[in-house]
Amino acid sequence: xxxxxRVTVHILDETGYQQMEPExxxxxxxxxxxxxxxxxxQTVSRVLNDSPSIRETTKQRVLDVIQEVGYRPNQxxxxxxxxxxxxxxxxSSQSAHYGPTTSINAIEVAAREAGYRLSIxxxxxxxxxxxxxxxxxxxxxxxxxxxxIAPQARVFDALRDLSITVPFVTLESTxxxxxxxxxxxxxxxxxxxxxxxxxxxxxxxxxxxxPQDWIEADARMKGYLQELGEAELxxxxxxxxxWTASFGYYAGLELLRFRxxxxxxxxxxQMALGFMHACREMGLDVPGDISIVGFDDIPEAAHFFxxxxxxxxxxxxxxxxxxxxxxxxxxxxxEVGHEQIAPELIVRASTARxxx
Amino acid sequence: xxxxxRVTVHILDETGYQQMEPExxxxxxxxxxxxxxxxxxQTVSRVLNDSPSIRETTKQRVLDVIQEVGYRPNQxxxxxxxxxxxxxxxxSSQSAHYGPTTSINAIEVAAREAGYRLSIxxxxxxxxxxxxxxxxxxxxxxxxxxxxIAPQARVFDALRDLSITVPFVTLESTxxxxxxxxxxxxxxxxxxxxxxxxxxxxxxxxxxxxPQDWIEADARMKGYLQELGEAELxxxxxxxxxWTASFGYYAGLELLRFRxxxxxxxxxxQMALGFMHACREMGLDVPGDISIVGFDDIPEAAHFFxxxxxxxxxxxxxxxxxxxxxxxxxxxxxEVGHEQIAPELIVRASTARxxx
DNA sequence: GAAGCTTTTGTGAACGGTCACATGTACCGT
DNA sequence: ACGGTACATGTGACCGTTCACAAAAGCTTC
Numbered sequence: 001x002x003x004x005x006r007v008t009v010h011i012l013d014e015t016g017y018q019q020m021e022p023e024x025x026x027x028x029x030x031x032x033x034x035x036x037x038x039x040x041x042q043t044v045s046r047v048l049n050d051s052p053s054i055r056e057t058t059k060q061r062v063l064d065v066i067q068e069v070g071y072r073p074n075q076x077x078x079x080x081x082x083x084x085x086x087x088x089x090x091x092s093s094q095s096a097h098y099g100p101t102t103s104i105n106a107i108e109v110a111a112r113e114a115g116y117r118l119s120i121x122x123x124x125x126x127x128x129x130x131x132x133x134x135x136x137x138x139x140x141x142x143x144x145x146x147x148x149i150a151p152q153a154r155v156f157d158a159l160r161d162l163s164i165t166v167p168f169v170t171l172e173s174t175x176x177x178x179x180x181x182x183x184x185x186x187x188x189x190x191x192x193x194x195x196x197x198x199x200x201x202x203x204x205x206x207x208x209x210x211p212q213d214w215i216e217a218d219a220r221m222k223g224y225l226q227e228l229g230e231a232e233l234x235x236x237x238x239x240x241x242x243w244t245a246s247f248g249y250y251a252g253l254e255l256l257r258f259r260x261x262x263x264x265x266x267x268x269x270q271m272a273l274g275f276m277h278a279c280r281e282m283g284l285d286v287p288g289d290i291s292i293v294g295f296d297d298i299p300e301a302a303h304f305f306x307x308x309x310x311x312x313x314x315x316x317x318x319x320x321x322x323x324x325x326x327x328x329x330x331x332x333x334x335e336v337g338h339e340q341i342a343p344e345l346i347v348r349a350s351t352a353r354x355x356x
Numbered sequence: 357x358x359x360x361x362r363v364t365v366h367i368l369d370e371t372g373y374q375q376m377e378p379e380x381x382x383x384x385x386x387x388x389x390x391x392x393x394x395x396x397x398q399t400v401s402r403v404l405n406d407s408p409s410i411r412e413t414t415k416q417r418v419l420d421v422i423q424e425v426g427y428r429p430n431q432x433x434x435x436x437x438x439x440x441x442x443x444x445x446x447x448s449s450q451s452a453h454y455g456p457t458t459s460i461n462a463i464e465v466a467a468r469e470a471g472y473r474l475s476i477x478x479x480x481x482x483x484x485x486x487x488x489x490x491x492x493x494x495x496x497x498x499x500x501x502x503x504x505i506a507p508q509a510r511v512f513d514a515l516r517d518l519s520i521t522v523p524f525v526t527l528e529s530t531x532x533x534x535x536x537x538x539x540x541x542x543x544x545x546x547x548x549x550x551x552x553x554x555x556x557x558x559x560x561x562x563x564x565x566x567p568q569d570w571i572e573a574d575a576r577m578k579g580y581l582q583e584l585g586e587a588e589l590x591x592x593x594x595x596x597x598x599w600t601a602s603f604g605y606y607a608g609l610e611l612l613r614f615r616x617x618x619x620x621x622x623x624x625x626q627m628a629l630g631f632m633h634a635c636r637e638m639g640l641d642v643p644g645d646i647s648i649v650g651f652d653d654i655p656e657a658a659h660f661f662x663x664x665x666x667x668x669x670x671x672x673x674x675x676x677x678x679x680x681x682x683x684x685x686x687x688x689x690x691e692v693g694h695e696q697i698a699p700e701l702i703v704r705a706s707t708a709r710x711x712x
Numbered sequence: 713g714a715a716g717c718t719t720t721t722g723t724g725a726a727c728g729g730t731c732a733c734a735t736g737t738a739c740c741g742t
Numbered sequence: 743a744c745g746g747t748a749c750a751t752g753t754g755a756c757c758g759t760t761c762a763c764a765a766a767a768g769c770t771t772c
Binding site: 029030031041042045048049073074075076077078079080081082 | 757758759760761
């Protein structure tokens with residue numbers, strides 16, 4: 001899987017010129033533009049910030065020069081004097097999971113529309129030190145607001161310790177309200193999934209959970225336990241997985257040796273996929289022998305074999321709302337609160353009534 | 357799918373204090389720290405940049421004050437005076453595809469390790485204006501280098517027009533070398549996939565491609581056509597898809613009405629998944645009746661039904677290499693070239709010898 | 713054609729750091 | 743006690759922009 005071809009093309013590089021003319025090729029600044037346009041730098045500044053009181057002809061002349069020399073205002077200087085970085089920090093977790101990724105995309109779009117840019121950093125691992133250093137890093141960027149997507153429980157400890165002064169939103173909730181939190185109600189979603197299985201007549205339902213330190217994993221597990229508890233059914237210790245299809249597969253191979261359950265609620269769609277793979281290999285039919293529910297409704301879930309019953313989360317909506325909350329807060333409408341978006345059960349072919 | 361619950365908790369906000377003391381709560385700057393530590397601002401600056409010539413006791417005193425007041429150096433000011441933003445721009449496409457996402461993660465990690473941060477922006481659509489404005493935006497951030505992940509062909513036009521002065525890497529290649537380009541050899545990968553089908557005895561092989569304006573889609577199509585051409589087999593106009601599983605599914609339903617082919621090479625794993633779904637629904641066996649090959653080897657592909665034969669790309673490696681190339685170039689080892697990483701064919705159960 | 717107003721343009725200072733250079737201090741040998 | 747050297751610290755200028763304010767120019771109006 002290494003590099004096998006390496007075609008390097010040396011091009012006559014224009015950097016040779018630079019050695020001839022000793023003067024650095026400095027990017028033009030506002031005074032250069034002013035000089036060329038025959039106005040003062042303040043006038044150029046006014047053009048840039050389209051101030052109303054400027055003569056149309058002057059404005060055009062300045063714009064022409066800007067165009068001609070390819071002038072771009074220096075954002076660092078602007079940020080310095082304005083004390084506004086126009087940057088929103090995003091603390092993400094280093095993973096390519098569908099949910100976070102989709103939300104980040106939505107966040108980026110919403111932020112850009114509002115004239116903000118994103119500074120994204122990810123935590124290498126879920127431990128406290130790594131999270132804290134990532135947060136420290138973001139805060140030194142003088143971000144104006146912060147979105148926390150990293151779903152590890154430790155993140156909240158770090159947030160508390162740093163006593164963040166900028167408005168922030170966490171895309172997960174632990175119940176404790178530090179800043180604004182916004183989340184899909186994972187507990188509710190997990191209860192929907194579990195209830196669905198119960199209503200189909202299943203009484204022996206197991207749960208394959210995500211990693212223990214993930215807030216979502218914890219919430220989904222809670223929902224599962226709550227629902228089983230209310231139905232007065234036997235609960236079993238959930239299996240702690242790692243979200244991957246491979247884990248679901250190997251866990252399936254192991255668990256299916258003793259067929260003491262008829263339904264599985266998986267913490268996400270990938271693990272459900274792996275589990276179904278294991279079922280096939282053990283010669284079991286889904287949903288004939290085993291019913292399976294996932295979580296997330298990734299776009300592929302509808303095309304699994306069989307199509308997967310799962311709980312849909314609207315990740316795009318979450319991302320958009322996150323930015324909208326932060327913008328409100330930046331405008332002064334401070335309102336520390338808590339919002340939940342309801343997930344939705346999508347019933348497909350991977351679940352069926354328990355055959356007596 | 358809307359917001360159904362909204363629990364807003366108003367907390368006694370400490371912002372009340374701010375109204376009492378009229379003076380703004382300005383963040384401490386280097387001179388504040390200096391005053392409190394009883395040294396000059398230059399000394400503090402030296403501590404920050406750990407300059408060698410500074411007495412240990414002084415250094416400790418300054419560090420204590422920094423810790424105490426929670427001082428963070430202002431990056432904008434630093435960037436301004438150093439003429440270095442320590443930022444690498446990333447132009448991405450607005451999508452949550454596995455490949456780009458994985459690469460971006462790797463890029464982020466590698467960049468952070470080298471002391472750079474990322475400014476990521478995505479193109480709303482593939483059209484020229486949108487790409488150009490995204491690039492313009494990045495360039496105004498005074499980025500030091502640029503990684504282009506947006507896989508649309510138009511991106512190259514925009515890159516040429518803007519005559520970028522910073523080092524840049526494109527993660528796709530069109531053959532024209534504008535900057536450094538680094539890519540998985542998509543043509544080669546597509547040939548591997550196609551050849552595999554040919555070697556299994558298939559002679560009627562169709563191709564479901566990605567969107568026409570994506571460079572990868574184009575390259576994979578080329579590879580498919582080349583390989584069929586060399587084997588002197590009938591080529592057919594590829595079907596232009598949109599990368600989604602749903603497209604693969606509907607295309608499958610349509611195409612399978614006339615069973616005039618025995619193998620399908622799909623432009624990515626998702627479309628292959630959808631196609632297999634369609635096969636099942638039409639009562640066809642994979643690979644018994646139809647052999648299917650995907651592209652990318654997403655982690656789920658091994659657990660599809662049947663497990664998917666596909667072409668693996670090492671996205672993490674690509675991300676890492678991209679940063680390493682840029683860092684080399686920033687250090688002055690200018691070398692405009694072109695690197696290709698070889699993809700690898702992963703044979704699984706979705707392909708089989710053509711049954712006579 | 714000068715006062716008075718509005719519109720347009722220009723000047724100094726500041727934002728928060730770092731650089732180049734100047735100055736101060738401690739130690740050494742003579 | 744002296745100068746030389748190395749080390750430690752301080753001072754002024756500058757990065758590129760915007761803000762507050764000053765000044766100039768243009769237009770009415772009498």
